[in-house]
Amino acid sequence: MEIILKEDILGLGYKNDIVNVKSGYGRNYLIPTGKGIIASESAKKVLAENLRQQAHKLAALKLEAEKKAEALKDVSLEISAKVSAKGVTYGSVNVSSVVDALKAKGIDVDRKIITMKDIKTVGEYVATVHFHKEVVVEIPVTVFAENASKPAAAPAKEAPKAEVVEESAE
Structure with missing residues (x-):
């Protein structure tokens, strides 16, 4: 049909x-x-x-979607989760967690336009934001254990300092 x-x-x-x-x-x-x-x-x-x-209106909608996508171009998210000893999260990191992390960075995105699988383990994943049928943005999402230091190339001593700075900013 x-x-x-x-x-x-x-x-x-x-x-x-x-x-x-x-x-x-x-x-x-x-x-x-x-x-x-x-x-x-x-x-x-x-x-x-x-x-x-409506061709010109559709072009304006696409342009607006491209501006929104440009704001998310260099964004990467780091989400902390409670994790068991085996690296499995208690519960899951899902679309609403990503939306909350984006809001913390000052970016407002409707959760209905984000797609991703529920994350149940620590690691790196991708969330896809569909602004327009021709404008799609992929956001890297890193999930790490709450009690561990943030995943970074920096030495272990600097990671807790960065964590404290972000907590005070929120």
Whole structure:
């Protein structure tokens, strides 16, 4: 079943995309909730005309998304978590943890546009932020044990000082 999306749906497509979905998903979820309409010939013609008229608005949206992406270009996150002796976290580091870490740095991002797997061990991972269908930013996320020093190339004596400075800044 072909559907024209009326809003961005992570994992499926972006607004005004024509996607193929299973009939039940389209009839029982997308259409009743207003997230999509059936892609008939007349609906496709209307969509094409609307896109032609809104081309400059779409360019402005992409430009705005690129500005937001530029703010996140050099950002890397370090998140502390309670960890067992085997290096497994108690609970998990997830999207909301990343959003909180970004807010601590003064960057406000909607959690719905971030994708990543739940992190259950110490290490380095990547969170993906989808600002626009053509503008995607990957943020490196390092998870370390709360009671251990931060992962860094600096000597062990300097790491606790950096930790104290960041805590006082928060």
